[in-house]
Amino acid sequence: MDKIVKKYNPMTETAFYILFSLTKPHHGYGIIKNIEQLTSGRLRLGSGTIYGTLTKMQKDGLIAVFSDEERKTVYEITGLGIVILQQEMARIREMHEHILSLGEEGHEKN
Amino acid sequence: MKKTKWFWSYKIEETEKWLENMANEGYLPVSINRTLRQFHFQKAAPQKRVYSIDYKCSDKARMQQAGWDIAADSGKWTIFSTENANVYPARDRILKRLNVHMYMLLFVLIAFIPVFMIQSIFLLVFSGFGKIGTLTTVFGLLAVLYGAVGWLFIKFRKQEKKLLGIGKQVRTTGKHVRKIRPAWFYEPYQTKRWLQQMFEDGYELERASSIVFYFKERTSEAISYEILYENKVQTDYYSFYQQAGWHLCYTSSTSFMNSSIWAMPYEKGEEPPQITYNPDERKTIMKKNLRMTTFIFVLITLPVLFTFFTEVFVMQKPFFTKDLLGGMRVVNVMVILLWFLIYIRSIRGYVQEKRHMLHI
Numbered sequence: 001m002d003k004i005v006k007k008y009n010p011m012t013e014t015a016f017y018i019l020f021s022l023t024k025p026h027h028g029y030g031i032i033k034n035i036e037q038l039t040s041g042r043l044r045l046g047s048g049t050i051y052g053t054l055t056k057m058q059k060d061g062l063i064a065v066f067s068d069e070e071r072k073t074v075y076e077i078t079g080l081g082i083v084i085l086q087q088e089m090a091r092i093r094e095m096h097e098h099i100l101s102l103g104e105e106g107h108e109k110n
Numbered sequence: 111m112k113k114t115k116w117f118w119s120y121k122i123e124e125t126e127k128w129l130e131n132m133a134n135e136g137y138l139p140v141s142i143n144r145t146l147r148q149f150h151f152q153k154a155a156p157q158k159r160v161y162s163i164d165y166k167c168s169d170k171a172r173m174q175q176a177g178w179d180i181a182a183d184s185g186k187w188t189i190f191s192t193e194n195a196n197v198y199p200a201r202d203r204i205l206k207r208l209n210v211h212m213y214m215l216l217f218v219l220i221a222f223i224p225v226f227m228i229q230s231i232f233l234l235v236f237s238g239f240g241k242i243g244t245l246t247t248v249f250g251l252l253a254v255l256y257g258a259v260g261w262l263f264i265k266f267r268k269q270e271k272k273l274l275g276i277g278k279q280v281r282t283t284g285k286h287v288r289k290i291r292p293a294w295f296y297e298p299y300q301t302k303r304w305l306q307q308m309f310e311d312g313y314e315l316e317r318a319s320s321i322v323f324y325f326k327e328r329t330s331e332a333i334s335y336e337i338l339y340e341n342k343v344q345t346d347y348y349s350f351y352q353q354a355g356w357h358l359c360y361t362s363s364t365s366f367m368n369s370s371i372w373a374m375p376y377e378k379g380e381e382p383p384q385i386t387y388n389p390d391e392r393k394t395i396m397k398k399n400l401r402m403t404t405f406i407f408v409l410i411t412l413p414v415l416f417t418f419f420t421e422v423f424v425m426q427k428p429f430f431t432k433d434l435l436g437g438m439r440v441v442n443v444m445v446i447l448l449w450f451l452i453y454i455r456s457i458r459g460y461v462q463e464k465r466h467m468l469h470i
Contacts, residue, residue, distance in 0.1 A: 025197075028350040047354035048338075048385035048395070055344060064169065065346060066176075067198035071275065072353065073346040074197070 004060050008084045018053050019085050025076040111151045122163050122204055129161040142184040162190045164199040202345040205273045212266040219259045275349040279317045287313050287325040295369040296403045296452050298337035299459035305335045318360040330375030336385045339399040340368045403456045411449050414442045
């Protein structure tokens with residue numbers, strides 16, 4: 001487990017948004033759309049990019065797969081996935097606080 | 111009540127439907143006898159229930175949380191049942207088991223064929239060649255064996271396709287243009303460019319086999335093609351790309367060393383859709399394909415080259431002889447030349463695609 005925690009610290013932006021999206025169960029296509037919405041279209045990910053990340057995360061136990069009524073695959077975060085997501089969110093929160101402390105100018109005032 | 115269902119574990123969806131029908135008639139499964147392939151039922155009031163069979167279920171608690179009851183548990187198998195559900199177990203473990211059994215059985219059958227042939231030759235030698243009866247029996251049995259291998263593969267593949275969610279390929283009526291292009295999966299870049307060129311000329315790819323491409327008249331404004339190679343296809347592979355809007359034009363009939371062609375139409379003015387927009391991932395896709403080509407190239411040319419060199423250079427045999435071996439040598443040289451050509455084209459495609467990436 002320690003190895004996996006290290007592997008995802010820090011996460012790539014793609015991995016973060018995929019895992020973040022999966023706090024609610026989603027179809028593959030839903031993940032793509034959700035990320036586009038969250039980043040207002042800034043992050044356009046190819047289906048291969050998302051599929052590759054999902055396969056890796058599933059192998060590492062961060063997410064689990066199920067099927068829905070129509071037998072379409074649904075992806076969902078696991079307990080381990082939540083731990084890793086929270087660790088990443090804490091890291092980003094720290095960065096965010098530092099940014100805020102600088103004020104809107106973006107550099108220290110003399 | 112007991113009911114026998116042979117091969118129930120190889121046609122899961124059928125078995126689940128069957129259990130639902132049994133519940134409709136008032137018979138609920140309570141246990142399985144795996145050795146006798148028997149299901150034990152208990153009489154109850156007729157009811158509408160949904161069944162889901164899972165193999166090596168890793169998270170039964172999650173299933174129960176989603177409203178499933180465990181109707182029967184036997185070895186690695188679990189039968190879940192509920193009145194209605196929106197979460198079902200994924201099929202990856204069942205598919206993996208099906209694959210392992212399928213290839214093991216095929217391997218045993220195929221390995222058995224040469225043994226069988228050697229024995230038949232002995233039989234022929236000892237019983238005399240003249241006996242037509244023996245000869246027909248031997249070849250008859252051989253035909254049955256090959257037939258069995260083929261039949262089993264088709265049966266297994268049908269179940270596999272169901273689990274993978276590969277639907278029947280759509281065949282539109284109307285005029286089709288057929289084009290022959292052998293060994294296309296060894297040169298994905300050239301093949302993609304050729305498909306794009308065909309599109310420019312007004313023909314859109316509908317489906318393909320390993321040699322023949324079927325085009326219909328163009329119906330979309332613009333189209334993107336992708337050729338993917340996977341060492342091992344996962345259960346959600348096809349459904350994922352299909353849901354993301356990719357249309358499956360071709361996939362090889364094995365779930366290992368699998369090549370596939372995908373197409374996605376788009377509107378003019380939009381950025382062409384790609385399987386990945388990340389250059390590193392694109393390179394990985396290209397490398398995977400080249401590695402597969404290299405592997406097959408070495409696998410085919412190395413033994414042929416080896417025999418050729420030992421014969422001609424070590425044993426100092428003349429190249430042209432008027433016998434079977436002489437004929438074989440000519441064929442072998444042709445095979446080697448053909449494969450060198452394929453491999454050179456493959457590398458050229460790789461280099462060209464890499465250069466093409468740098469220019470964007």
